[in-house]
Amino acid sequence: MLPSRKLLLCSAILIAPGIWGGPQGPVAPRPKPAEKTEAAPKTDIRVESNLVLIPVTVTDPLNRFVTGLEKENFKVFEEKKEQEIATFSSEDAPLSIGVIFDCSGSMGRKLEKSRLAVAQFFKTANPDDEFFLVQFNDSADLIQPFTRNLEEIQNRLTFTQSKGRTALLDAIYLALNEMKKNAKNPRKALLIISDGGDNSSRYTETEVRNRVKEADVQIYAIGIYEPIAARSRTPEEASGQSLLSDIAEMTGGRQYPVDNVNELPDIAAKIGVELRNQYVIGYAPANLDRDGKYRHVLIKLIQPRGLQQLRATHKMGYYAPSQ
Numbered sequence: 001m002l003p004s005r006k007l008l009l010c011s012a013i014l015i016a017p018g019i020w021g022g023p024q025g026p027v028a029p030r031p032k033p034a035e036k037t038e039a040a041p042k043t044d045i046r047v048e049s050n051l052v053l054i055p056v057t058v059t060d061p062l063n064r065f066v067t068g069l070e071k072e073n074f075k076v077f078e079e080k081k082e083q084e085i086a087t088f089s090s091e092d093a094p095l096s097i098g099v100i101f102d103c104s105g106s107m108g109r110k111l112e113k114s115r116l117a118v119a120q121f122f123k124t125a126n127p128d129d130e131f132f133l134v135q136f137n138d139s140a141d142l143i144q145p146f147t148r149n150l151e152e153i154q155n156r157l158t159f160t161q162s163k164g165r166t167a168l169l170d171a172i173y174l175a176l177n178e179m180k181k182n183a184k185n186p187r188k189a190l191l192i193i194s195d196g197g198d199n200s201s202r203y204t205e206t207e208v209r210n211r212v213k214e215a216d217v218q219i220y221a222i223g224i225y226e227p228i229a230a231r232s233r234t235p236e237e238a239s240g241q242s243l244l245s246d247i248a249e250m251t252g253g254r255q256y257p258v259d260n261v262n263e264l265p266d267i268a269a270k271i272g273v274e275l276r277n278q279y280v281i282g283y284a285p286a287n288l289d290r291d292g293k294y295r296h297v298l299i300k301l302i303q304p305r306g307l308q309q310l311r312a313t314h315k316m317g318y319y320a321p322s323q
Helices: 105-122 150-158 168-182 205-214 235-250 261-275
Strands: 008-010 052-059 065-067 074-078 081-083 085-089 095-102 130-136 140-147 187-194 218-224 255-258 279-283 294-301 311-314 317-319
Touching: 052 074, 052 294, 074 085, 074 279, 095 105, 095 168, 105 150, 105 187, 105 218, 105 261, 130 150, 130 168, 140 150, 140 168, 168 187, 168 205, 187 261, 205 235, 218 235, 218 261, 235 255, 255 261, 294 311
Parallel strands: 095 130, 095 187, 187 218, 218 255
Antiparallel strands: 008 065, 052 065, 052 279, 052 311, 074 081, 074 294, 085 279, 130 140, 294 317
8 A cells, every 4th residue: 555645756956946056155044844743852862751763864776865754664673673663753853963174284175165065055954953163184173163153154164274184083073072062952963074084183983983873963974085096095085985984874874975076065965955854763662771782773664665665774773871
């Protein structure tokens, strides 16, 4: 049987007309969407009030977002045991978002398009979203704390200069700490724009991976890399691509590798659209032990008839409370 509501297969271009291309100018959040009747509770992915929330992105074989699915199209498993879905929503809920912006020496000719990418990403914003900006080269710095005024961040980026080495791991760690301490919205995400791997951080890759695993934050990355065959491709760039991809996938996000800087604004806009077209599935874990252990989560799709094979992307798990 088909769902009662017609399934809509929407590409990012169809979902968000008008965000592709165009000159950079003052950015204002798009109008606040009408309230929906099936809103998700204001809860992180960790167990709070005995509820776990998992944001899920569904795509078709052409990587277009699939909207219009119902709760009956999903099954949730924790440590291979099926869980009962308690809440289900596909609303555009407010986000707390951190932008991590690379201004190391190798970013020189890429800065202009990278700034434009941030501007295009902001055009998908909800008026209740909040943003902060972390910049990094030799070290990582919180340049703009949380704000709803997007022009404040763009003004900061206007004066960014390219110099120094690349403290990417320190920047991710700093952003996760800022998110943990000051984020007001239940849904959280980081957008990383960088052109290579780390060569200047104090934190190790293992420390950052563990911090990412503990955090309730989706990570999206745009990696600006030289072609694999290019002589100018450094060992840090080669390892950085794998690092960003692994970290993003752990959180239910993804990395978009780019070798043409002209693609940056479109890809940033696509990431913004993806964050606005996610399902949020909530369940009360059958395992009530407060043991602080990491629990693996798997979302399975019940394939609707008449559609090609769909894919669900989501966070791999969460830490149970320890007390």
